[in-house]
Amino acid sequence: MQEILIADSGATKTDWSLTRNGEIIHRFSSKGISPVFQTQEEIAEEIKLHVYPVLKDKNIEAVYFYGTGCIPEKTALVRDAIRQSFPANTIHVYSDLIAAAHSLCGHEAGIACILGTGSNSCQWDGSSIVKQISPLGFILGDEGSGAVLGKHLVGDALKNRLTEGLKEALLDEYSLTPASIIDKVYRQPFPSRFLASLSPFLLKHIDDRSIRRIVTHTFSDFFERNVMQYDYQKNKVNFVGSIAWYFSDPLKEVAAEKGIGIGTITQSPMSGLIDYYRNRE
Known part of the structure; x- marks a missing residue:
């Protein structure tokens, strides 16, 4: 069964939801992640220390990360930091405004x-x-x-x-x-x-x-x-x-x-x- 990881990050807190077939199977929080204030190395370390241990036994097919400061110039930085812990087939990084649009409007x-x-x-x-x-x-x-x-x-x-x-x-x-x-x-x-x-x-x-x-x-x-x-x-x-x-x-x-x-x-x-x-x- 496909498991996907969805993250919604602000400056102080990141909410993570692991879902399978559209149902939450695990939900937790970690510190906020922002490429405006953190380097790729710092983001990778935060995920390695506080996110990966929670999910290391999961078969994650895709990661969708939404965050403050995730402007187009910074998305590759965040994506590469995530990939160090989660080498999923699909990793997409979006801004918090795209999170609002996907969440509120969807495909309409x-x-x-x-x-x-x-x-x-x-x-x-x-x-x-x-x-x-x-x-x-x-x-x-x-x-x-x-x-x-x-x-x-x-x-x-x-x-x-x-x-x-x-x-x-x-x-x-x-x-x-x-x-x-x-x-x-x-x-x-x-x-x-x-x-x-x-x-x-x-x-x-x-x-x-x-x-x-x-x-x-x-x-x-x-x-x-x-x-x-x-x-x-x-x-x-x-x-x-x-x-x-x-x-x-x-x-x-x-x-x-x-x-x-x-x-x-x-x-x-x-x-x-x-x-x-x-x-x-």
């Missing part, structure tokens, strides 16, 4: 979006990306993302634009001061992760007018600056990611106001990826 046309720590989107024709608006990162873009939600939250807090008491509640809950926020955003590494880590506060207080304003504003920006440049009148708009999943109600409300039809919203692409390859077997 549609619009695939990621709303997590960062954001991204594309128009998919069933086999390839036909249009993509660059996400640009949380300073210039990444509308709708956890990082941008957090950026607006701390900005409004420090400029006294939140409902009375919420600024103090935010600082207390996360043990922050105005000085420590400035330090984390402008001087410490991975400011987007810090800002995105504040999104649970927004969710907890989503019924407050000042919080709701932040959330609806950044979702509106995401639709206007990204999705509405695609053929959204003829295609459903689908989402993967923790922000889309947990904030699905306000996301749907903003979409409805703009005449945008929402399709699937899922927290992780893995189940959709398994379906994608099940349908190909």
Whole structure:
């Protein structure tokens, strides 16, 4: 029986699913793998030490790896690192945006979006990306993302634009001061992760007018600056990611106001990826 290995990797964690005839037979996680931050040797070592021992007795026919930073110039590097532990007949490496398209749209046309720590989107024709608006990162873009939600939250807090008491509640809950926020955003590494880590506060207080304003504003920006440049009148708009999943109600409300039809919203692409390859077997 054919066994295929599917991986979905972010900067901090990689989810691995070994499937046979479209059914999961083993699922586990390892550290994140990214060719942006790691050399081929480092990726190969991570797989050798923490992935291969789990699967060494398996007969893996194909590996499909999806990851952040897996742009076309980096795919060969990741593929060669995987092949050192898993000399499978087929090894394909794709970006996280392709993961979203395969998972959400499969072989059908549609619009695939990621709303997590960062954001991204594309128009998919069933086999390839036909249009993509660059996400640009949380300073210039990444509308709708956890990082941008957090950026607006701390900005409004420090400029006294939140409902009375919420600024103090935010600082207390996360043990922050105005000085420590400035330090984390402008001087410490991975400011987007810090800002995105504040999104649970927004969710907890989503019924407050000042919080709701932040959330609806950044979702509106995401639709206007990204999705509405695609053929959204003829295609459903689908989402993967923790922000889309947990904030699905306000996301749907903003979409409805703009005449945008929402399709699937899922927290992780893995189940959709398994379906994608099940349908190909």
